[in-house]
Amino acid sequence: MGKSSKQERDFAQMYTFLKRIASYDTPARMRRNSGKDWGLQFDECIEMAYENIQQEARNGLKGIRLPKPPRVANPDEKPSA
Numbered sequence: 415m416g417k418s419s420k421q422e423r424d425f426a427q428m429y430t431f432l433k434r435i436a437s438y439d440t441p442a443r444m445r446r447n448s449g450k451d452w453g454l455q456f457d458e459c460i461e462m463a464y465e466n467i468q469q470e471a472r473n474g475l476k477g478i479r480l481p482k483p484p485r486v487a488n489p490d491e492k493p494s495a
C-alpha cells in the first residue's frame with residue numbers, strides 16, 4: 415500500500431525542516447565566528463541556536479499526527495457476536 419497524499423505532505427514538511435536544522439553551524443564554527451557573523455558571544459550564540467532548533471522542530475511537526483497503530487487481535491479476547 416502506498417503513502418497517501420497527506421502522508422507525503424507530512425513527510426515532505428518534516429524533511430524540509432530537518433534539512434534546515436541540519437544546515438545550522440556547528441558549535442566549533444559558532445565558537446570561531448559568532449562575534450564576526452552575528453555580533454554575539456559564543457554562549458549567547460549557542461543558546462539562540464538551540465532555541466531556534468527547538469522552534470524549527472515544532473514547526474516541522476505542526477499539524478502532523480502519529481498514525482494509530484493497527485489493532486492486533488488478542489487471542490484471549492472473546493469474539494463478538
